[in-house]
Structure formats: C-alpha cells, structure tokens
Amino acid sequence: MNAKRALSRYALLALLAGFSTLILVGCNTGSAEWDGQMPPPQVSAAEVVVREVNNWDQFSGRVESPETVEIRPRVNGYIEEVRFVEGREVSKGDVLFVIDQRPYKAALAQAQAELERAKAQAELARSEIERARKLLEGRAISQEEHDEAIAADAQADANVGVAQAAVELARLDLEFTEVRAPISGLAGRAMVTAGNLVSSGQTVLTTVVSVDPVFVYFQADEQVFLGSADLARRGGENLVNIGLADESDFPHQGVLDFVDNQVDPETGTIRARAVVSNQDRRFTPGLFARVRLQSSASHSAMLVDERAVLTDQDRRYVYVLGEGETAQRRDVQLGKTVDGLRIVTSGLEAGDRVIVHGVQKIFFPGMPVQANQIAMGEGPANAAPGHAPGP
Numbered sequence: 001m002n003a004k005r006a007l008s009r010y011a012l013l014a015l016l017a018g019f020s021t022l023i024l025v026g027c028n029t030g031s032a033e034w035d036g037q038m039p040p041p042q043v044s045a046a047e048v049v050v051r052e053v054n055n056w057d058q059f060s061g062r063v064e065s066p067e068t069v070e071i072r073p074r075v076n077g078y079i080e081e082v083r084f085v086e087g088r089e090v091s092k093g094d095v096l097f098v099i100d101q102r103p104y105k106a107a108l109a110q111a112q113a114e115l116e117r118a119k120a121q122a123e124l125a126r127s128e129i130e131r132a133r134k135l136l137e138g139r140a141i142s143q144e145e146h147d148e149a150i151a152a153d154a155q156a157d158a159n160v161g162v163a164q165a166a167v168e169l170a171r172l173d174l175e176f177t178e179v180r181a182p183i184s185g186l187a188g189r190a191m192v193t194a195g196n197l198v199s200s201g202q203t204v205l206t207t208v209v210s211v212d213p214v215f216v217y218f219q220a221d222e223q224v225f226l227g228s229a230d231l232a233r234r235g236g237e238n239l240v241n242i243g244l245a246d247e248s249d250f251p252h253q254g255v256l257d258f259v260d261n262q263v264d265p266e267t268g269t270i271r272a273r274a275v276v277s278n279q280d281r282r283f284t285p286g287l288f289a290r291v292r293l294q295s296s297a298s299h300s301a302m303l304v305d306e307r308a309v310l311t312d313q314d315r316r317y318v319y320v321l322g323e324g325e326t327a328q329r330r331d332v333q334l335g336k337t338v339d340g341l342r343i344v345t346s347g348l349e350a351g352d353r354v355i356v357h358g359v360q361k362i363f364f365p366g367m368p369v370q371a372n373q374i375a376m377g378e379g380p381a382n383a384a385p386g387h388a389p390g391p
Helices: 002-029 102-137 143-176 222-233
Strands: 042-047 049-053 056-064 068-071 077-082 095-099 178-180 185-187 206-209 214-221 239-244 252-259 269-276 288-294 299-305 310-312 315-321 327-338 341-346 353-357 370-374
Touching: 102 143, 143 178, 214 222, 214 288, 222 269, 239 269, 269 288, 299 327, 299 353, 353 370
Parallel strands: 042 370
Antiparallel strands: 042 353, 049 299, 056 214, 056 288, 068 206, 077 095, 095 178, 185 206, 214 269, 239 252, 239 288, 252 269, 299 341, 310 315, 315 327, 315 353, 327 341
C-alpha cells in the first residue's frame, strides 16, 4: 500500500513538472520579438479609400396607402351582383356592386311622367294668361281674375322645376345602384354578397387602397431632423432609400415630402413621410420598411473595410504597413457604414495601406509581414507580394 502511494505521488509531481515546462515554453513563444527563423506571414493590404460620401441615418417605418376608401352604398336595396375580384386591382369608375334597380327604374319613370304633366299644366297656364289679357281689355273679367291667371302660370312653371328636380334625383338614385370605385387601387374582400340588404351610407361593402405611389412613415430624432432641415435650406434634396424585410440593402429610392409640425417632447422624435414609387407592386400597405435618410450634404471621407477593424476593450484599431513591411497599429475613430465600407474619422491618413486580410496572423505591433496589394473591399489576394491580383 505504501509503495502504491509513493508511486502516485511521483506520477503527480512528474505531471506538474510537465505543465510547468509547457507554460514556460508558451511564455517564451509569446515574446514581442521576431526570431527570424520563420518567414513573415502573408497578408492582404489595401489603400485607404478617400471619396465624397453622404451621411445616412437608418429608421424603421411602415408602408401606408395615400388613399384609403371605404365603399358604402348611396341607396338602400338588395345586392344583386358583385362584379369585382377580391384582392385584385380595380380602376376608377369600375362597377363593384349592383343593387336591385327595378324600384329605382320605376321611380324614375314616375318622376318623368310627373314632369310631363307639369309641363302640360304650364302650357295651359300660358294659354290662360293670353285669354285673360284679351278679356281684361274687353272688360269681360276683372283685374283680380287676370292676376290670378298670371299667378297660376308662375305656379305651373314652378311645378315644372320641381318635377325636373325629381327626375334628376330619381336618375341619380338609379345611377347609385351601380356602386363604382371612386379611386384606382387594390380592392379588399367583399363584406356583403349578393342577396343581402344594404343601407345607404351605413353598410361597408369593401375597401379600396391606392397602390402607386405609396407613403412610408417613420419617426426621426431631433439631430436627424435638424440636419435634414439644414440640407433643405441649402437647396439639397432629402433623398430616402427604402428596404423591405426580405431585402438586405435599400434598393428603393424615394423623396422626403412631409415632416410634421412639431417634435414629440416625450420621445424627442418627429413624424416624417417619404413618397416611393410602387410600379412593380413590391409595397403593400402595412408592411414593415427600413428607411435610410440622407441627413447632411456630401463631404470627403476616408473608408476602410470592416474586416480590417479590430477591438481592444473599448478602443478600435487597424494595422497599417509601416517601414520595412511591418505591421503598425493605429487607433481609429469610426463613423457610419457607406456602401459596405466604414468611415474613419481619425487615426488614418490618405495613402495609408491597411491590412485587411490576415490580421489574425499578426501577434504584436512591428511584426514583419508579406503584403499582397488589393483594392479596398476585395477578398484575399493570391498574387505575389506587392502586386495586385489578376482578373
């Protein structure tokens, strides 16, 4: 038993000695000096891009239709026919529903008959005036009887006017039995089908929403609002790019056409609206949309690939090629992303070559590297060091 315990202690001491050796070896290999025995690692470097850029701010928004109409009947009656396809586009003036027209045709015929009778009475009244004038000249009737004939003629003319208005009203009621689309757009489902009784101005038959163009509403913060207002005062156009949930970019372009008249003091935001063309019918009212708004005029900026940026606690830095093809660390301040590249507001200068690919092979600042030249934003180069990759 004692022999086994002694053997176990020996094995444990040997194992600890092995770990100590590995730790020492690891510490020695972590030295910040290049021993020159291994070739420098190959990396890809690109020159800082300097060009004019626009500042963009991103928001979340909702697609809304400029026009939304609830279709209601203007006369009472039973639905006789539904003439549109639910969920399809309709044009302004298309007949959507037909209400039973028979009682309205009869009412129109009755009104027209009353008009003809009123016209006949008016003609008779005019004849009576002429007769009364002649009798008055011959002193066959009194002045009072002559005046009554004139009044009867005026009354007859008024009756003709009333009858004509009744005909127009009956004709309108008959016309309203065909419920037409007041705008062009996308029709919803039929809320009422054939055979159902509908009431004038009460029953909702369906809805129609316009589809081209569409509005995109979003909430912008105060800084963006002030920047956009300054851009507008300088004569610039507030461009807006739109992306839908299934799109990674912002392929749709619109224009900011409305900003509300006050900032919400509780949220510090203001409601804004963009107008976007919808000829390809990509937008449907109610969809979520990502909005990118230009918030200032164009300016010169330096840009680097996002893959070149490293993080050291709360600091961001990149490696640039220094003298003797060595990797030199530069702490940088970053701005927004533009076309897949990151704006660098400080820390770099025009002409600096930034290591984009292979940064994980650099263990310490000043480490020698073999750099392949690429364009900013390209993938790793396989060409010989110092030369751009072939096509």
